[in-house]
Amino acid sequence: MDITKRNFFRLLRIGVFNDSEQIEPMSAWKWYQVFHFATMHGVASLLYDGIDRCRNQFFLQIPPSLADQWKQSTEEFRQNSQQTNRTLTELLSILGGSMQVRPILVHAHASALLYDMPSHRAFGSIDIFYPFITQRMKADRWAVCHGESATGNSHSTMSYRWQDVQVNHLHRIASFSNGKNDNALQNIVEKEFRECPPNTINLNGTTIEFLPPTLQLLHILSGVACHLLTANNMLLLWLCDLGVFLRKEGDKVDYVKLQGWIDQLHLRRVAQLAGHLLVELFAFSKDEIPFMQQKKGSGVTLVVNELFSQHPTQPFSMRQGSSIFVRATNTSTMKWQLLHSVRYFPYYPSECTTNFIHSLTRSFTDIEE
Numbered sequence: 297m298d299i300t301k302r303n304f305f306r307l308l309r310i311g312v313f314n315d316s317e318q319i320e321p322m323s324a325w326k327w328y329q330v331f332h333f334a335t336m337h338g339v340a341s342l343l344y345d346g347i348d349r350c351r352n353q354f355f356l357q358i359p360p361s362l363a364d365q366w367k368q369s370t371e372e373f374r375q376n377s378q379q380t381n382r383t384l385t386e387l388l389s390i391l392g393g394s395m396q397v398r399p400i401l402v403h404a405h406a407s408a409l410l411y412d413m414p415s416h417r418a419f420g421s422i423d424i425f426y427p428f429i430t431q432r433m434k435a436d437r438w439a440v441c442h443g444e445s446a447t448g449n450s451h452s453t454m455s456y457r458w459q460d461v462q463v464n465h466l467h468r469i470a471s472f473s474n475g476k477n478d479n480a481l482q483n484i485v486e487k488e489f490r491e492c493p494p495n496t497i498n499l500n501g502t503t504i505e506f507l508p509p510t511l512q513l514l515h516i517l518s519g520v521a522c523h524l525l526t527a528n529n530m531l532l533l534w535l536c537d538l539g540v541f542l543r544k545e546g547d548k549v550d551y552v553k554l555q556g557w558i559d560q561l562h563l564r565r566v567a568q569l570a571g572h573l574l575v576e577l578f579a580f581s582k583d584e585i586p587f588m589q590q591k592k593g594s595g596v597t598l599v600v601n602e603l604f605s606q607h608p609t610q611p612f613s614m615r616q617g618s619s620i621f622v623r624a625t626n627t628s629t630m631k632w633q634l635l636h637s638v639r640y641f642p643y644y645p646s647e648c649t650t651n652f653i654h655s656l657t658r659s660f661t662d663i664e665e
Contacts, residue, residue, distance in 0.1 A: 300329045301604060305577050308339060311346030312536050313543070314412065315579060321355040327362055333604060335369075337532040341416035344370040370416070377415035381405075383461045384422050385502040391424070392503060395438060397431040399424040400505050402469055402515070407537040409499070410544045418533055421455075421462035425469045425507075427489040435465055469507065470518045472561075473650040480560045481518065485511065509548035514557050516541060521566040521644055525651050527602060527636055538570060539578050542585065551586045558587065565643045569595045598639060 297305075299320050306317040307330070322330075334340040344366055350356055358366070384405060391399040402425045408417035426432035436454045440446045443456030443463065452467035469485060472478040492508040507515055516538050523531035558567050571588030574580040576596045582588060641648045 297600065300326045300333070301600070304330050304333050304343070307343045307346035307350075308532075308536070309346070309578055310349050311339075311342040311344070311416075312411070312540065313578065314349070317346075317350070319350060319353050319356050321357070324359040324362070327358050331362060331366060337529055337603070338418035339532060339536070340366065341370045341373050341413075341418070342536070345413055345416055373418075374415045377408075377417075377419055380419055380422070380461055381415070383459045385500050385504075387422065387458060387463065388424075388504055389502045391435060391438070392505070395434065397426060397435040397438075398428070398505065399435065400427065400469075400507060401425075402466065402507060404533075406506050406512075407516075407540070409497070409504075410537075410540045417536075418530075421464050423464045423466055425466045427485065432465070432467055439463070439465060469515055470522070472518075472522075472647060474646045475650075477561050477646060484514070484557055484560070509545050510550045510554050510557075512545070513538075513541060513549050513554060514561075517558070517563060517567050517570060518561070520570045521563060521647065524566065524569075524599070525637070525640055525644060525647055531599075532603060535570065535573055535577070539574050539580060542574075542580075546584070546586075549586075554587060562644065562646055569599070569643055572596050573599060595643065602636075 299322055303319055303322060303326075306319060309315040310317050330343070331340065334343045347356065347358070347363075347366070384401075388399055388401065391397050401423075403423040404417065404419050405422060408414040408419065411417045424435075426435055436448070439454050439456045439458075443458045446454065446456035448454050452471075454465040454467075456463055468482060470481065472481060488508055488511045492511075494505050495508050495512075496503050496505045498504075506512060516534060519534045520531065520538060522528075523534055558564055567587050568589055571580075571582075571585040573596055574585060575582060575588075577600070637648045637651065
């Protein structure tokens with residue numbers, strides 16, 4: 297790992313976990329590289345927290361123009377996040393109050409509330425899960441009446457805009473491409489909500505409900521798996537979420553139950569890889585990761601190399617030309633996705649196979665019958 301990546305992870309550890317680290321000296325060009333990596337992975341504000349906490353270190357010599365740019369982007373991000381949070385609390389007060397549809401806050405906003413600086417954790421849409429169908433249908437009807445551009449899709453999601461913020465009503469907290477894995481996950485979620493009491497906090501006078509702790513950890517591990525297999529740039533944020541959750545909420549988890557779920561979903565190898573990534577990248581001790589076995593993770597180098605490499609972002613599709621033959625419109629993307637699936641096949645064989653098959657299936661949508 298070169299110096300830019302070492303300093304990148306040092307600042308991330310300082311910003312997210314408040315670790316004590318010494319920054320190595322770098323040229324101006326390398327500092328711009330660190331900023332580029334941070335922006336690419338959606339962690340620029342978290343790294344700025346690290347910069348702020350060690351700004352008295354002699355070797356933290358960031359070019360003034362970059363320092364100003366970084367500070368300004370962090371401030372703008374913070375202001376946007378605070379506005380979104382105000383919208384979030386108002387929306388949940390309606391859905392959970394007068395509507396009484398039991399909204400469960402999931403994904404980015406749920407994870408962000410565990411951070412020391414919640415407004416610095418990258419947000420996307422407001423994602424709300426409804427565990428029971430009657431409440432879900434009532435919430436979706438409200439979205440159609442009060443939201444803008446309300447649309448449903450094949451992924452069991454109702455999307456709309458409310459007060460200029462994108463909101464998603466999720467009928468599932470997560471999905472797997474493999475049918476057996478997906479059915480097992482949905483059964484786990486349904487059973488857990490039937491058996492567990494609500495997990496809530498009060499934020500600015502609004503009661504916010506989250507997933508039960510053990511289910512929340514399974515959800516994060518499932519998210520890490522999905523982002524690993526799709527090479528999504530948000531993988532690093534999900535790993536940060538995993539580390540923050542373990543340190544802030546890990547004592548509330550039933551690890552015997554979690555291990556049973558991991559085995560049902562065939563997530564054992566992915567969970568081990570996630571644990572080794574926390575050890576190697578975020579300086580966790582093995583004792584902090586109860587679901588990790590005590591052996592070396594050979595996949596860490598593979599993941600780190602992909603985190604900082606450029607890969608095709610344009611989707612590929614299959615088109616029929618003037619002849620009867622079918623060809624791919626973006627062969628480099630197709631080859632890359634195939635190689636990526638092969639690399640991660642040992643970690644999650646069932647999902648790697650069905651993921652690539654689904655990609656091929658979607659690519660044939662433009663072919664005339």
